[in-house]
Amino acid sequence: MDIVxxxxxxxxxxxxxxxxxxxxELSSMxxxxxxxxxxxxxxxxxxLTQDDYSVTGAILAVATIAxxxxxxxxxxxxxxxxxxxxxxxxxxxxxHGQIVERNLKRERMTEDEVAEEMRxxxxxxxxxxxxxxxxxxxxxxFIKKN
Amino acid sequence: xxxxxxxxxxxxxxxxxxxxxxxxxxxGLFLLLPILALLGLLNLFGQHPTxxxxxxxxxxxxxxxxxxxxxxxxxxxxxxxRAQLELKQATLVLSPGWLESMTLNTVEPSPVNEASDNxxxxxxLGHIPAGSTYLLFMQxxxxxxxxxxxxxxVTLKDGDQTLLQIHRTITVFP
Numbered sequence: 001m002d003i004v005x006x007x008x009x010x011x012x013x014x015x016x017x018x019x020x021x022x023x024x025e026l027s028s029m030x031x032x033x034x035x036x037x038x039x040x041x042x043x044x045x046x047x048l049t050q051d052d053y054s055v056t057g058a059i060l061a062v063a064t065i066a067x068x069x070x071x072x073x074x075x076x077x078x079x080x081x082x083x084x085x086x087x088x089x090x091x092x093x094x095x096h097g098q099i100v101e102r103n104l105k106r107e108r109m110t111e112d113e114v115a116e117e118m119r120x121x122x123x124x125x126x127x128x129x130x131x132x133x134x135x136x137x138x139x140x141x142f143i144k145k146n
Numbered sequence: 147x148x149x150x151x152x153x154x155x156x157x158x159x160x161x162x163x164x165x166x167x168x169x170x171x172x173x174g175l176f177l178l179l180p181i182l183a184l185l186g187l188l189n190l191f192g193q194h195p196t197x198x199x200x201x202x203x204x205x206x207x208x209x210x211x212x213x214x215x216x217x218x219x220x221x222x223x224x225x226x227x228r229a230q231l232e233l234k235q236a237t238l239v240l241s242p243g244w245l246e247s248m249t250l251n252t253v254e255p256s257p258v259n260e261a262s263d264n265x266x267x268x269x270x271l272g273h274i275p276a277g278s279t280y281l282l283f284m285q286x287x288x289x290x291x292x293x294x295x296x297x298x299x300v301t302l303k304d305g306d307q308t309l310l311q312i313h314r315t316i317t318v319f320p
Contacts, residue, residue, distance in 0.1 A: 020176040102162075103162065
């Protein structure tokens with residue numbers, strides 16, 4: 001029983017952490033982020049299964065997490081309010097070629113980081129961008145000028 | 147120029163109207179994470195040991211053990227008995243909380259005898275001459291399913307006579 005409870009608590013905590021650290025931290029994947037991800041996974045695993053090496057324990061943990069993931073997804077699908085809480089909403093970073101400074105600040109982003117994201121999407125200049133929107137998953141969508 | 151992207155509402159997504167408070171909620175909730183870490187540093191979740199000392203006319207007992215532990219972790223309790231007077235049959239009596247869902251790895255030195263004292267674990271340590279000390283080490287591991295708050299008091303006896311008692315509890319975090 002306790003392994004299911006541990007899985008629920010840890011899942012809720014991970015969802016909480018992912019939401020409060022901000023979307024930029026979610027989308028970037030530097031080598032250091034990759035190391036952190038592995039360390040986090042290891043820390044969670046220790047608390048989740050502890051000394052339980054059984055197949056039954058592993059199945060219970062995975063089944064609980066999978067159920068919670070589908071449940072979260074379903075709640076997000078059914079309720080706009082829940083979607084806002086669980087996933088967040090997009091934020092406009094560039095409006096008709098003009099950077100919206102206030103929104104950049106809110107997302108702890110610099111113009112250099114926006115430029116870096118543009119280059120990764122084969123956009124050389126801000127003059128080519130009509131809209132830039134940071135999506136709920138932390139990715140930045142660029143819409144070029146016609 | 148392209149029009150406003152589909153499903154983007156400028157007032158909401160650019161001007162952040164009605165969303166100004168969200169960032170403060172997020173920052174407030176984020177604050178819980180460093181607070182948790184700080185509480186951990188302050189030993190709220192164990193398992194730094196503390197020293198509890200109790201003295202009576204015939205002997206004193208110093209207990210060095212963590213009052214808060216976390217499931218799965220190994221810890222030690224050290225009992226330091228100093229006999230002011232001769233103890234013919236020194237006996238440590240431990241409340242059930244010491245052993246409830248705890249794995250007792252070792253007791254060193256081994257007691258002369260072990261028994262149940264009205265449901266409590268009674269360790270007969272034998273003779274302790276006046277002016278000498280007796281050190282007892284116990285090593286435990288908290289079982290992962292053991293969560294809660296339990297009585298972990300200790301009583302020092304000489305035969306049937308109670309010399310002193312340390313009232314304490316142990317808290318096990320999940």
